[in-house]
Every structure is written in structure tokens, then in C-alpha cells.
Amino acid sequence: MCKGINLTEFDLMIPPKGYPISSFNLYSHEAKFLALKRNFEFGSGVIFYDRLFIGLSLSDAIWFKGCREIEGSYVDYLEQEFGKPVLLSGPDGSLVYCALGSEWKLSQDQFHELLLGLELTCYPFLAILKPPVGFETVEDALPEGFKERVKEKGIVDSGWIQQQLILEHSSVGCFVTHCGAGSLTEGLINNCQMVELKAGVEVKKGKEDGLFTKESVCEAVKIVMDDENEIGREVRNNHDKLRKLLLSHDLESSCVGVFCEKLQELTRRFSN
Incomplete structure (x- = not known):
């Protein structure tokens, strides 16, 4: 993800270098949708892509609702790409x-x-x-x-x-x-x-x-x-x-515990 690069729908159909699943490809209609949404304006005239990129780039950390046991490879990828910690709060017939x-x-x-x-x-x-x-x-x-x-x-x-x-x-x-x-x-x-x-x-x-x-x-x-x-x-x-x-009994408390520890670590780091 690079600010200012005008990716086409064809670019979006190819996984970025280092992405966990190299066999994952978007269909043409999905790539077209993302390419269009990239320039969709939210409030204050800020386009979707810029809003997303600024938020991810300028934040001290990135938080997602998830757990490392399932999404670990994607967490590692995002941490490497953005150079910052990714915090996970864990998971809340016929x-x-x-x-x-x-x-x-x-x-x-x-x-x-x-x-x-x-x-x-x-x-x-x-x-x-x-x-x-x-x-x-x-x-x-x-x-x-x-x-x-x-x-x-x-x-x-x-x-x-x-x-x-x-x-x-x-x-x-x-x-x-x-x-x-x-x-x-x-x-x-x-x-x-x-x-x-x-x-x-x-x-x-x-x-x-x-x-x-x-x-x-x-x-x-x-x-x-x-x-x-x-x-x-x-x-x-x-x-x-x-x-x-x-x-599992320990999963949520473990995720929340790691989340809190990383927040405390970030607080100490930026308060010094």
C-alpha cells in the first residue's frame, strides 16, 4: 500500500509481495469495486484511500477484532509493512x-x-x-x-x-x-x-x-x-x-491480556 500510487484494477488482482497467501486473487468485479472505492469521498472531501492510509500510517498501533491463532500470518504481514504493532482484542439444525x-x-x-x-x-x-x-x-x-x-x-x-x-x-x-x-x-x-x-x-x-x-x-x-x-x-x-x-476458556483472556500489555508498552514508550 503506497500513498499516491494510482493502482488499476489489474494491479489489485495480483497479491502484493510478501502477502501470506500468494494463491489468493481478486475476481475482476472485486478489483473494479476496490479501484472505484479508492476514490470515494467521505466527509471533508477526504477520499477513502487517503483516509485509510493516513489512519494506518500515522497511528501508534493498529487494532483489529481477531486472534493470532487464526489470523497470525496476516498480523505478521501488517506489522512488517507498517512497522508498528498490530493489537488483537480477541473474539468477543435445519x-x-x-x-x-x-x-x-x-x-x-x-x-x-x-x-x-x-x-x-x-x-x-x-x-x-x-x-x-x-x-x-x-x-x-x-x-x-x-x-x-x-x-x-x-x-x-x-x-x-x-x-x-x-x-x-x-x-x-x-x-x-x-x-x-x-x-x-x-x-x-x-x-x-x-x-x-x-x-x-x-x-x-x-x-x-x-x-x-x-x-x-x-x-x-x-x-x-x-x-x-x-x-x-x-x-x-x-x-x-x-x-x-x-x-476455549483461556483464549479471550489471553488476547485481552496481550492487548493490554502492548498498550502499556506503547504508553511507556511514547511518554519517555
């Missing part, structure tokens, strides 16, 4: 639970594809989604005849929900998520399998346009819900390992 965060709005077409995909699975589902772009309510945006067809097995709402309590319920077997940091941790410490979105299965999207279909949503859900599916078994095994790690 029903398909779907939620894409409090800010994510789908287009009407993608909203329909997601719901129709959930319907295709034939599993009962609870979807908590914001109304798609151009609509005031979820009700107005539902596919034609959808509400009547799924009335015995599906609920779609846009209200606030106590997600952790939902995920803790034994009925929830699959979590379709946008993989925000909070949702990711909440999903991992519960028994539901995550779609996406080796502890989840990605919903296939077009490499150029980044769009998913009802068939790809249905396929991903069925993979993690099928006890006989080889990929599903691998996902469940990996998920179980991460769940045990995140729920």
Missing part, C-alpha cells in the same frame, strides 16, 4: 438463517435471486434483510407469489434482531452471511454452518459482474446442510476446530 448486515442493500434482482434460492433449498428459513434499492419495505419488494408459497416455512423481515440469540438456537443449521467481522465470529462460535460466504462454502458469483443466482444460493446451502456431502463434512470439521478454539 433452519437456514440469512442476514447481510445492517448496511448492505441488494438490487431488486439480487434480492429476488437470494430469496428464490432460499426457497429452492426446501429448508425452513429466516431472512433478515434491508429493503432492496428503490424500495421502502421488504414486503413491497418480494417476488410475485413468494409470500404465499413460503408462508408455512419462510419469514422475511427487515427489523433489528438479536442475532446471537438466533444463532445459539439449536434449530439453526446454516448461516448465510456477508461475513462481516461480528457476524463471522458469532457464526463460528455457534453450531450453524456458514455459507459464503474451509469453515463455509462460497456462494458462486459471476467473475465479471459479481452477481449470484438462485441456483448458486441453493447449491451452497445444500452442500453445508448435507451430512453425506464430502465438502460439507470438511466444512463442518474445520468449523468445529475453529469453534473449539474460539470458545
